[in-house]
Ligand SMILES: CSCC[C@H](NC=O)C(=O)O
């Protein structure tokens with residue numbers, strides 16, 4: 001339904017959703033052009049930073065005391081691919097139904113927050129009010145592809161980033177299916193482990209010993225036993241002590257590779273025992289787990305002769321943001337939410353966001369998407385967000401961000 005009297009903020013959001021920033025070929029030139037045009041239209045000072053290889057759009061509202069630590073509103077502009085056939089509508093048409101539910105890839109993750117931050121910046125500039133601290137906005141690429149990308153991971157090590165003198169970063173959170181809102185103060189470390197096994201070859205009719213697959217299977221079984229333990233502690237915890245996904249280590253076998261191909265049409269040499277077999281795991285480790293010890297655990301799992309592993313994603317440390325009364329940013333954030341009647345639930349983010357690079361520099365970061373009463377649909381088919389929830393989110397951010405920037 002395309003209502004002519006649609007709220008202008010909703011229209012801008014829907015325009016942004018239509019930009020094809022989906023992997024594997026995100027159109028960052030198009031998203032950059034869009035953001036630059038908006039910055040010009042809204043009189044927000046901006047620049048396009050290209051030193052890391054892909055454009056990062058930066059906006060800045062200078063504070064009255066520019067030497068104070070600043071507030072960064074960070075959002076990623078890329079989105080994960082969408083399997084068109086599994087959606088009820090084109091995932092890049094930003095279709096809106098009669099209830100105001102907008103369907104598109106990125107409605108929750110996280111083009112909503114991109115456009116909400118932009119609108120907040122616009123309103124602040126337009127009002128002429130001066131904030132104490134400088135407010136920075138960064139619209140970054142490649143969050144969804146992690147370490148191989150050219151986004152925040154590289155940006156945090158630039159002179160530009162250092163000059164921004166950030167004291168607090170706001171980044172994405174998750175939708176909440178209840179009336180409460182979730183805020184994230186840490187996240188699980190994403191470790192992607194690729195295991196390679198080599199072993200003896202021979203005719204498929206014989207009892208060959210020490211084969212690659214046999215060795216790999218032993219390791220896989222040990223790792224899946226650990227997975228089961230963790231699953232049970234989560235399951236059990238939900239009744240006993242309220243454990244959430246972010247509190248346990250998850251481990252999933254996501255890559256499996258072996259067999260000698262005979263041609264390019266998926267035919268294999270079933271009677272040849274392959275000398276090599278590979279397995280890949282997606283492992284997510286809570287910040288409360290000692291990462292050195294967990295690395296030793298992986299070494300132990302892969303200790304057998306003929307096995308080796310390498311990381312496709314690895315982070316050696318995983319800092320959390322402390323939510324205590326010493327953290328003035330947190331006190332300020334909490335106070336604003338209280339005034340807004342926004343009931344907060346604090347959690348560890350189960351997946352990974354750009355916040356991990358910020359927190360690992362010792363800078364506090366809160367993961368917060370102002371979305372409640374909405375199912376969690378990030379990366380899922382038919383991802384949607386209701387326009388009223390979206391608009392309410394702008395008001396919520398307006399009740400939070402200026403207070404942070406005005407903090408003593
Ligand atoms: C290893 S970086 C991957 C980042 C990605 N972020 C969002 O989904 C994730 O899988 O959590």
Ligand SMILES: [Zn+2]
Pocket residue numbers: 076109110143172353
């Ligand atoms: Zn995201």
Ligand SMILES: [Zn+2]
Pocket residue numbers: 080109144378379
């Ligand atoms: Zn994502």
